[in-house]
Amino acid sequence: MLSIKDIDVYYGDAQALDGVSLEVEEGAIVAIVGANGAGKTSLIRTIAGINKPARGEIVYRGNPIAGLPSYKVCNLGIGQVAEGRQVFPTLSVSENLDMGAMLPRARELRAKNRERVLALFPRLQERLTQAAGTLSGGEQQMLAIGRCLMGAPELVMFDEPSLGLAPSVVQSVLATIHELNREGLTCVLVEQNVAVSLKLASRAYVLENGSITLSGTGAELLADDRVRKAYLGM
Amino acid sequence: MPAEIYLNVAVGGILTGLVYGLMALGLSVIFGVVRVVNFAHGEMMTIAMYLAILAFSALKLDPLVMMVPIAAVLFALGYAMQAALINPFINRPEHSQFILLVAVAIIMVNVLLIIFGPDARNVMTSYSFDSFQVGPLIVDATKVYAGAAAIAVAAVLFAFFRFTYVGQAIRACADNYTGALVVGLNVKQLYALTFGIGAACVGAAGAMIVLIVDVTPALGPAYTLLAFIIVITGGLGSMPGALLGGILIGLTEAMAGLLFSPSAKSMFAFGLLVIVLLFRPQGIMGKRVA
Numbered sequence: 001m002l003s004i005k006d007i008d009v010y011y012g013d014a015q016a017l018d019g020v021s022l023e024v025e026e027g028a029i030v031a032i033v034g035a036n037g038a039g040k041t042s043l044i045r046t047i048a049g050i051n052k053p054a055r056g057e058i059v060y061r062g063n064p065i066a067g068l069p070s071y072k073v074c075n076l077g078i079g080q081v082a083e084g085r086q087v088f089p090t091l092s093v094s095e096n097l098d099m100g101a102m103l104p105r106a107r108e109l110r111a112k113n114r115e116r117v118l119a120l121f122p123r124l125q126e127r128l129t130q131a132a133g134t135l136s137g138g139e140q141q142m143l144a145i146g147r148c149l150m151g152a153p154e155l156v157m158f159d160e161p162s163l164g165l166a167p168s169v170v171q172s173v174l175a176t177i178h179e180l181n182r183e184g185l186t187c188v189l190v191e192q193n194v195a196v197s198l199k200l201a202s203r204a205y206v207l208e209n210g211s212i213t214l215s216g217t218g219a220e221l222l223a224d225d226r227v228r229k230a231y232l233g234m
Numbered sequence: 235m236p237a238e239i240y241l242n243v244a245v246g247g248i249l250t251g252l253v254y255g256l257m258a259l260g261l262s263v264i265f266g267v268v269r270v271v272n273f274a275h276g277e278m279m280t281i282a283m284y285l286a287i288l289a290f291s292a293l294k295l296d297p298l299v300m301m302v303p304i305a306a307v308l309f310a311l312g313y314a315m316q317a318a319l320i321n322p323f324i325n326r327p328e329h330s331q332f333i334l335l336v337a338v339a340i341i342m343v344n345v346l347l348i349i350f351g352p353d354a355r356n357v358m359t360s361y362s363f364d365s366f367q368v369g370p371l372i373v374d375a376t377k378v379y380a381g382a383a384a385i386a387v388a389a390v391l392f393a394f395f396r397f398t399y400v401g402q403a404i405r406a407c408a409d410n411y412t413g414a415l416v417v418g419l420n421v422k423q424l425y426a427l428t429f430g431i432g433a434a435c436v437g438a439a440g441a442m443i444v445l446i447v448d449v450t451p452a453l454g455p456a457y458t459l460l461a462f463i464i465v466i467t468g469g470l471g472s473m474p475g476a477l478l479g480g481i482l483i484g485l486t487e488a489m490a491g492l493l494f495s496p497s498a499k500s501m502f503a504f505g506l507l508v509i510v511l512l513f514r515p516q517g518i519m520g521k522r523v524a
Contacts, residue, residue, distance in 0.1 A: 050415050074418025086413035088406045098399060099406045103418050147417060 001026040001186055002047070002078075002155060007056030007066070009039075009046050009210075016042040017053075018210040023203075024155065029177070029187045031201035031218060033194050033231055039210040040190045041083055044157045047188075048080050049073035060155075075103045079153030083160045083190075085144040089133025093124055096132050096143055100150030109152050117146040120176070138169035145176065156180070157188040174200065194231040198222045206231075238370040243492045244485060245373050249381030251484015253442050255477035256384040257457065258464035259391065260435030266471040267408040267428040270320055270331055274339035276457025278433055281342060282308055282440025283449040284350060290357045290444075297357060297441045298379055305387075305437035312433025316426040324425070339454065346451035354448040362445070376445035387438045388477055391431070395473075404428050408471075463503055467510045469520025478518060482506065 002024040009017040017039045024030045034040050045051045047058060049070035058066040065073055074080075088096050097117060101110040118125045121142040127135065132143055141161060148156055158177060162170040174196055181187050181200075191197035198204055201218035206227065214224065221227045228234040261275045272278075285304045289295040315338070323331050364375035395401040407414045407424050414421050447453075460483070468479025483503050490502035510518060 048416070069420075070415045071418045071420040079418075080416050082412065082416045084412075086410055086416050088409040088413055090409050091402065091406055095402050095406075099403060099414075099419065100417050102399060102403055151418060 001061060002188075003057075003059045004047070005057040005059070007046060007053040007058065009042055009051055009053050011042075016051075016210055017046065020056075020207070020210070020212055022205050022212065022215070024186060024188060025203070026186055027181075027184065028202045029181050029189055029200050031197040031204040032188065032190045032207055033197065033204060033221070033227070034207035035230075038207045040207055041159055042210075043207065044080060044082075044159050044188070044190060047073070047157060048078065071103075074151060074153075075105050077105065077152070077154035079148040079151050079156040081141075081144050081148050081156060081158045081161055083163065085137075085140045087132040087135075087140050087143050087147070090131055092129050093132055093135070093143060094128040096147050097124075097150050100147035101152075103151045106150060106152040110150070113150045113152060117149050120149075121146055138165050138173070141165060141169070141173055142176075145173075149180075153185070155186040155188070157190070159190045160192060161189075162191060162193055194227075195222070198227075238372075240489075240492070241370070242372050243488050245371060246377050247485040247488025248481050249373065249377040249484070250443075250446055250488065251481040252381040252384040252477070253439050253446070253480070254460060254464055254484050255468075255480020256387055256435055256442075257439035258461045258468070258480050259388060259473060259476040260432035260439070261461045262465045262468075262471060262473060262476040263391075263435065264429055264432035265465070266473075267404055268316070268320070268324075268425045270324075270429075271335070272429075272432065273332060273335035273458060274315075274342060274454075275436060275461045276459070277339045277342035277346075277454035278308060278311070278436045279440045279443070279457045279461075280346060280449055280451060280454040281311070282437040283444045283447075283453075284346060284355075285437075286441040286444045287355050287357055287449065290359075296359060297444050298383060301383060301387075301438050301441040304441045305434040308437030308440075309430040309434040313426045313430035315433075316429035317422070320429065321422050321425065324422075339458065343451050343454050346454070350451065352450060352452070354450050356448040357444050359445065374446075380442035380445050383442050384439065387435065388473075391435065392473065394431075400424075400427070404431075460503070463507045466517055467507055469517030472517065472519040472521070475517055475519030482518075 004020060004022050006019050006021050007017055020043060032040050042051060046053055049068050053066050057064060060076055097114060101107060101113060123139055124142055124146055135143060161173050177187060178200055189197050198218040198221050204218050204221045205212050206214035257279055261272055264270060264272050282304050285307060286297040286300050289300045290297060323334055361375045365372050366375060366378055395405055403419050404424050407419060407421055464479040464483050465476055467482060468475030486502050486506050487499040490498050
C-alpha cells in the first residue's frame with residue numbers, strides 16, 4: 001500500500017533520515033520503534049508531505065507522492081494523528097471535527113463520519129461546544145483521532161498517541177487503534193510504549209540515528225536480544 | 235461653547251472611529267492568522283480611496299455604492315500579494331518580511347503620486363452637507379452612513395469567521411499551524427484568502443472614509459501608523475479589540491481637535507497608546523501572553 005525507498009531528509013545541514021526504506025501492507029499495523037531523536041517524527045512528517053525528502057521515493061497505491069504538499073497527501077487518504085495531538089485550542093470540539101472533514105474526499109461523508117466518531121468516543125459528544133484547549137489530555141487525544149477519522153483516511157500514522165496520558169487512558173487509546181485496525185484501517189504506529197506496540201504490530205522497524213537498523217514481525221523483534229536490551233530494559 | 239457641541243463632536247468622532255476600526259480590523263486579521271505585519275496597510279487604504287474618487291468623478295457613482303466593488307478589487311490585490319509575494323517569504327526572518335512590505339508600501343505611494351499628483355482630492359455627494367438632528371444632537375449624514383456601513387461590514391466578517399467552514403479553517407490556521415497541516419488544510423491558500431479579506435476590510439473602509447477625509451498619496455504612511463496604534467490599543471489579534479480601539483482613537487482625535495487644536499490630534503492618539511501600553515501592555519481586549 002505504502003512503499004518508501006531510500007529516502008534522505010535534512011533540516012538545513014543536519015541529516016534526519018539516511019536511506020530509510022519500509023513497506024506498509026494494506027490492513028497491517030506497522031510499528032516504528034526508536035529512541036528520541038532517531039527520526040520517527042521526521043519520517044512521519046515526510047510521508048505526510050510536511051517535510052520534503054532530498055532523495056528517494058515514496059509510493060502510495062502505485063503513485064509517487066514524495067514532494068506533494070501535505071493537503072494533497074491527506075486527500076489521498078493518508079491521515080495523521082500527530083505528536084502532541086495538535087488540536088485547535090480555541091475552536092470548539094465540534095469545529096475541530098469539522099476541520100478534519102475539509103478534505104475534498106471527505107466533505108460528502110461529513111455527517112456519516114461524525115456519527116461514527118461520536119459513537120466511538122461518546123465523551124466528545126458531551127463536550128461538542130467546549131473549546132478543545134480546555135479538554136484533558138486523554139480527551140484531546142480522542143479528539144485528535146476523531147478529527148483524523150473525519151478525513152476518511154485509509155492509512156493513519158499515529159505519532160506517540162500515548163505520550164503524557166494516564167496509564168488507564170493509554171490502554172483505551174491503544175485498544176481504540178487495535179479496534180480501528182480490525183475494522184480495516186491500516187496503521188503506522190510510533191510509540192514509546194515499545195512492548196505494547198510490538199505486540200500489536202504485524203511488522204516493525206527499528207530506527208536508530210536516522211536509519212533502519214532492524215526489521216521483522218512484531219513477535220520477532222520482541223524476541224530480539226538487542227531490542228530487549230535497548231528498548232524493553234531486559 | 236454650548237454643551238451640545240461636545241456631544242456632537244464626540245458622536246462624530248465615534249462614527250469616524252468605526253471606519254478606522256474597520257481598517258484596523260483588516261490589519262488585525264492579517265497579523266492574527268498569517269503572522270505578517272502589513273506595513274502597506276495605509277497605502278492600500280489610499281488606493282481604495284482613489285478608486286472611490288475615480289468612480290465618483292468619472293461615473294458619478296456614490297462611494298457607499300462602490301464600497302462592495304472596491305472591497306472586491308482590494309480583496310484580489312491582497313490575495314495576489316500574499317500568493318505571489320508574501321508566501322515565498324513566510325519562512326524567512328521577520329526583518330526580510332518587514333522590508334518586503336515597506337518596499338511594497340513605498341512603491342504604492344509613488345505610483346499614486348505619479349498618477350494623481352500630490353494635491354488633495356475629495357468627493358462632493360448630494361448629501362455631503364446634510365446632517366441628522368436628534369434632539370440637541372447634530373451629526374453629519376456622511377459620518378452616519380460611513381459608521382453604519384462599517385458596523386455592517388464588521389458584522390458580516392464576524393459571522394464569516396464564526397459560521398462558515400472556510401472561516402473556521404482560517405481560525406484553525408491561526409490557532410495551530412502544525413495542526414492545520416496535519417488535517418490537510420491548504421494553509422497557503424487560506425493565508426492568501428486571509429490577506430484578501432484583510433485587504434477587503436481596508437477597501438470598504440477606504441471607500442467610506444473619502445466621504446469624511448480628503449485624500450493625498452502621503453496619507454498612506456499616516457494610516458498605516460494609525461492602524462497600528464488602533465490594533466495595539468485594542469489588543470493585537472483581537473477582532474472586537476480592533477473595532478473598540480478604532481472607536482477610542484476616533485473619539486480621542488475628535489475631542490483633542492475640539493479642546494486643543496486639530497493639529498494636536500495625533501499627539502493625543504499616541505498619548506492614549508502610551509497609557510494603554512503602560513497599564514495594559516496586551517491592549518484593552520488582548521490576551522495576556524504568558
